[in-house]
Amino acid sequence: MEKTFLMVKPDGVQRDLVGDIVSRFEKKGFKLAGAKLMKITEALAEEHYAEHKGKPFFQELVGFITSGPVFAMVWEGENVIATARQMMGKTNPQDALPGTIRGDFGLTVGKNVIHGSDSPESAEREIGLFFSNSELVEYSKHSKQWIY
Ligand code: RTP
Ligand code: MG
Secondary structure (H helix, E strand, O other): OHHHHEEEHHHHHHHOOOHHHHHHHHOOOOEEEEEEEEEEOHHHHHOOOOOHOOOOOHHHHHHHHOOEEEEEEEEEEEOHHHHHHHHHHOOOOOOOOOEEEHHHOOOOOOOOOEEEEEOOHHHHHHHHHOHHHHHHOOOOOOOOOOOO
């Protein structure tokens, strides 16, 4: 089953949005495969955002993402990579539609609440950067006796 890497950025953690954001993906029907609160080192930030190295906003981006704890997650489900990006909304919250995470909670492009992998290649790369295999949990949600 397809997996993606999602992360509540430092602004989302500071503003107590972790629960709301987790809830949206739960209610949509996706399955949480791993999650942790962590601080990103500068080296990890630079590797994670390597595609943006050299761009004018790169230093600001690395400074921001290392400025406080993030909530890193792996979510699983059919077409989860593209669907999660739709649920996040456009990169600039001013262009993001109401009903999306960035549209509902974000104000500026630099502090846009959530990160999500943008392709199968980046999902695989980012999951590998942030999670070891032993941190990812395989389980079934609908084989338990107490769910009818
Ligand atoms: P992300 O990687 O964080 O999920 O965001 P994204 O795919 O929607 O956007 P991307 O182009 O990958 O940009 C990464 C992050 O860099 C910041 N940014 N700032 N000042 C600017 O013009 C600018 N452009 C991008 C945003 O915080 C964006 O999420
Ligand atoms: Mg991106």
